[in-house]
Amino acid sequence: MKRIRIQRWGSQFLAPRTQFRPQCPLRPPQHHLSPFPQPHSCRSQSTSAGDIFPPLDADESAGLSQQDEDVSIPPEALPSPPPSAALKSAKLAALHARLSLPPRLPIQTLARALVHESADPDPNFNNTSLAILGSNLLGLYTSEYLLCHYPRLPISVLFAAQSAYVGTKALALMAHEWGIESVAEPGGEVDPGLLQYRRLAAGAAWGEFAPRGTGRPNEQKGWRRGITSKIVYDDQFGDMRMKTPEPSQPVPLDIAAESFVRALMGATYLHCGRATTKRLFASHWLSRTLDLSKMFEFRTPTVDLSKLCAREGFEPAVARLISETGRASRHPVFVVGVYSGKDKLGEGAGGSIDEARVRAAVMALKSWYLYKPLDVTLPSDAEGMEPTKWKPNLVDLGEVIV
Template sequence: MNLITRRRMLFTNNLLITKHFSRKNSSLSTKDVEDTTDTKNTEDTKDTKEKIPSTLYSLAARLNLNFANQNLLLQAVTHKNFYENDLTNEGLQVLGNHALGLYVAEYLHLKYPLLPLPCLQQAVTAYCGHLTLTVIGQEVGLQYVVRWNNFTDEELFLQGKEIPKKNKSVGKSREPVQRITQGTAISHALKAIVGALYIDKGPQSARQFIHDHILSRDVNMKDVIEIKEPKRELSALMKRLKRPSPISRLKSETGRLSYAPAFVVGVYSGTEQLGEGFGSSVKMAEFRAGKNALLQYYLKEAKDFILPSIIDSHEKQATYIPTKVGDTPPRL
């Protein structure tokens, strides 16, 4: 065997060995890629589960929220200026705001049937207004889960952050976001939770949530209602009820010539005392007496009334007897 034949044999053997190991390494690398892909998919699944923080589950437990889709609760606490997510609570907040107004106004209108419209609006605001919802949200811990940005577009630009130019869900130009406070974000989130309940569980669940967490709170209605001209308003009310015109009478006084006088005035319709007030002057006592008389009339509570919103079946509709509501005009 000459030298050339030996070299050809060595070259052929080396080529076969190289092809063998290359195929083996290729199969190993394919298996490694599959394992890497499986690991990555597992990690992605874990990341998807971890998108909902544990604090949000704690909030759901405190408020007894049992959503079929937990991502709906995450959307409810995401303000529209939170740039990192396209799903925001803007639509849920609008729905929840109307549901709050409906169920709160329904309850107060039946509980205080003689309450005039301006006073009813003041009472509704006291129960579900911006400040009240902010306080309720802070008490249940919404400040720890609400997602929002306390930056304007200009500040984000100065920080070098990307600002979205369009709203993907609508497909139109997005208006510049103004600065909002944490209280606003909390208030909107609480309204959005009501809206999410309305969509996910139905109107009965939303109504029950409002009664449990909003209407169950103690609100002093006498401090809420504002009456600017009690004397004129009381005179118009007595005339409408066809009763004698109200007359103010000084019941008692002390220290008229001192630095701290005190007067007690009662307001009467015929022989019936409608209200009583005190003050450091006769005029102040008369003002408070008139206001006290109006509040006693307006805040007469109806007992054992039935809310129309709980009538959810034809059987209940057949036996439903509407509660008699007063007809106090909005302006006297």
């Protein structure tokens, strides 16, 4: 660790240490409560809103500001840029404007969101807490959007869609598209507009790839992880929960970039509230295109379809040849439709009758699973809404179990 904590080492000789960095954003600065002047360990909290409140009296504030100026700790000694440097960074101001972030989001918080815990293990100065909040918000908004708009989506596709919107790869890609640049090596003297993280050396093994176990009660028996248990035991993408790496361990760029995007979401929620956060989510996430119909991979589509028809009480599915050409030629084409009674469920074309039949069954299944209700009220939109306007969403029976 680069930072020297004289205060901590010397604390046994001093009076009990008072709370020096304000932890709660709404707490006024407490510098004057300290029995001893403690200039050297002072790094003013980045997201502190204490300065918003007018000081109790003018003399005290003048004394405080002088004391703050007296703090002359070289920036190279800090693990990440001090919050005061944020106001001078052209990169940060440009990033704030480029993302059209609300003016209520302070530039110091944006700077803090850019500090990954591998650069600064101190939780008061890195983005871990903001990223946890942001991750939960992103997970909530994405999953409720997917579940309400596609109520029949199978669980495995739901997991994959969730990961396509807010997974590590997607968030790292977004950070890249936002023009986030990263430091070569973190430190207090570098521009706070850069993503601060300790980068993993090329080819080095990374500890986080090690899963920390399935978390299931019968883990030692080596049973497979079923879909339903993934909902309970695994993370929001249906993947096994990984070990948390040591705070100062080097990480790949993807992980650091992902933590920035999540922290930005969390910071927006804390500073600007739910409505602004939802707007940010709609403009940056929901505007992205994802073709859900290309994410399905059926193993036995015809069996699935007949089971589905039996479950829903439709007449049994029957495949019929609609048209064909060149049966005796080198490339014949058959068009097959799948019918339930008089209703055509799907249609597919293929080089053989069997291929066309399977394609038709896949099409029928996709059109069932990708059903989209017209009127959707998201639960998070219903907060603060009149109860009469709430319309319950469709909850489906679930995918076909074969």
